[in-house]
Amino acid sequence: MNIPLVNKSELTKIIRGKILAGGFHQVGIAAAEKLDKSELLVNWLKAGKHGSMSWMKNHVEARLDIKRFLPEARSVVMAAQNYYTDHTQSEDPSKGKISRYAWGRDYHKIIRKKLKIILLEMKQLYPGIEGKVFVDTAPVQEKLWAAQAGIGWLGKNTNIISRAYGSWIFLGGLALTIELEYDQPATDFCGKCHACIDACPTGALRPYSIDASRCISYLTIENKDDEIPVEFQDKLQNWIFGCDICQEVCPWNRKAVPTDEIRYHPDPAHIAPDLEEMTRLSEEDFKKQFAGSPVLRAKHKYFIRNVKTVLKSGQKSG
Numbered sequence: 001m002n003i004p005l006v007n008k009s010e011l012t013k014i015i016r017g018k019i020l021a022g023g024f025h026q027v028g029i030a031a032a033e034k035l036d037k038s039e040l041l042v043n044w045l046k047a048g049k050h051g052s053m054s055w056m057k058n059h060v061e062a063r064l065d066i067k068r069f070l071p072e073a074r075s076v077v078m079a080a081q082n083y084y085t086d087h088t089q090s091e092d093p094s095k096g097k098i099s100r101y102a103w104g105r106d107y108h109k110i111i112r113k114k115l116k117i118i119l120l121e122m123k124q125l126y127p128g129i130e131g132k133v134f135v136d137t138a139p140v141q142e143k144l145w146a147a148q149a150g151i152g153w154l155g156k157n158t159n160i161i162s163r164a165y166g167s168w169i170f171l172g173g174l175a176l177t178i179e180l181e182y183d184q185p186a187t188d189f190c191g192k193c194h195a196c197i198d199a200c201p202t203g204a205l206r207p208y209s210i211d212a213s214r215c216i217s218y219l220t221i222e223n224k225d226d227e228i229p230v231e232f233q234d235k236l237q238n239w240i241f242g243c244d245i246c247q248e249v250c251p252w253n254r255k256a257v258p259t260d261e262i263r264y265h266p267d268p269a270h271i272a273p274d275l276e277e278m279t280r281l282s283e284e285d286f287k288k289q290f291a292g293s294p295v296l297r298a299k300h301k302y303f304i305r306n307v308k309t310v311l312k313s314g315q316k317s318g
């Protein structure tokens with residue numbers, strides 16, 4: 001791919017500038033080559049650690065090789081957005097806990113729009129550039145790319161941890177057909193710590209690897225069984241949508257700084273909803289109360305299932 005009249009270094013500077021000016025807090029760039037650890041996904045799937053997330057088996061070739069996602073890809077530009085705010089979970093046992101990532105507006109729409117605009121601008125400036133946006137739902141192993149692009153390291157809790165922001169960051173990116181200057185992969189600063197492994201109430205974590213089928217986040221968001229499996233019912237610790245325990249205990253999150261993205265600031269109705277009240281939420285009320293929030297992904301029926309499971313198990317607050 002020949003982009004006329006501009007060199008690699010200038011292009012790199014321009015794209016970095018656009019990502020940061022577009023409201024992202026970090027940017028990192030990696031060459032679009034196959035990543036060593038990407039194949040670990042195959043064993044993970046074979047071992048059934050994806051539970052009922054059968055969509056994780058779709059387009060596995062693309063998850064293993066970015067060139068199956070965008071054949072002419074030369075570079076992967078990773079962007080991270082801080083979503084931390086200075087609020088805490090309620091320890092009142094009559095209240096439910098909703099994961100921080102879902103306190104404000106849905107990041108998928110926010111990040112996708114930002115990245116699409118940047119891609120469009122790049123195409124207008126330099127006709128000939130092709131690219132594809134990804135955020136969460138595309139078959140791209142975003143965490144591995146974020147580590148490769150130097151945004152942060154893959155922690156033992158299987159989240160990307162940035163030295164500047166901790167792990168309260170969303171990821172998204174652009175696969176591009178141009179060559180750019182690349183960042184160094186991130187260094188692992190977990191050291192001897194194992195706080196996340198010890199704190200996980202369901203035993204979902206092994207260092208650097210998760211059994212999603214045991215994770216409260218999966219059990220309360222992705223799992224569409226009528227009942228939460230019995231072995232986990234009394235382990236939810238009041239989490240009714242998602243779970244943040246393995247991030248809350250991470251020392252790298254102690255210095256998290258509140259985000260300037262106002263749309264991630266909590267809707268007061270999402271922080272500590274009353275469990276009894278939630279059981280009476282009609283489908284219509286649920287859609288109204290959580291309009292624009294990731295909580296809608298759980299669907300009314302399963303959200304109520306989560307609330308009732310917590311109530312049944314005696315509201316054990318974490």
Ligand code: B12
Nearest residue numbers: 040044099136142158159160170171208209210217242243
């Ligand atoms: C499937 C999925 C889930 C699953 C599985 C979680 C997971 N850790 O992968 C479930 C539903 C449980 C989930 C939960 C959450 N998720 Co999620 N999820 C995804 C998704 C769609 C795919 C991730 C994936 O490919 N997993 C596959 C397996 C194989 O990953 P893994 O166990 O981490 O194993 C990999 C590595 O750890 C490595 N590895 C394995 N063994 C070893 C050993 C060593 C020694 C080393 C070094 C490495 C290594 O190999 C594997 C290859 O990738 C991504 C978006 C995307 N497209 O990438 C978002 C994503 C990972 N999720 C995200 C978020 C925010 C969450 C939650 C925090 C939400 C919540 N609060 O409830 C939780 C966090 C739970 C946790 N502890 O990870 C963010 C993470 C941001 C970050 N800072 O890292 C992402 C990137 C979405 C986004 N665009 O921002 N999620």
Ligand code: SF4
Nearest residue numbers: 200215216243245246
């Ligand atoms: S999100 Fe909760 S259940 Fe899932 S691995 Fe972390 S601590 Fe365990």
Ligand code: SF4
Nearest residue numbers: 155156190193196250
């Ligand atoms: S709690 Fe400790 S081991 Fe776990 S991710 Fe954070 S630093 Fe790494």
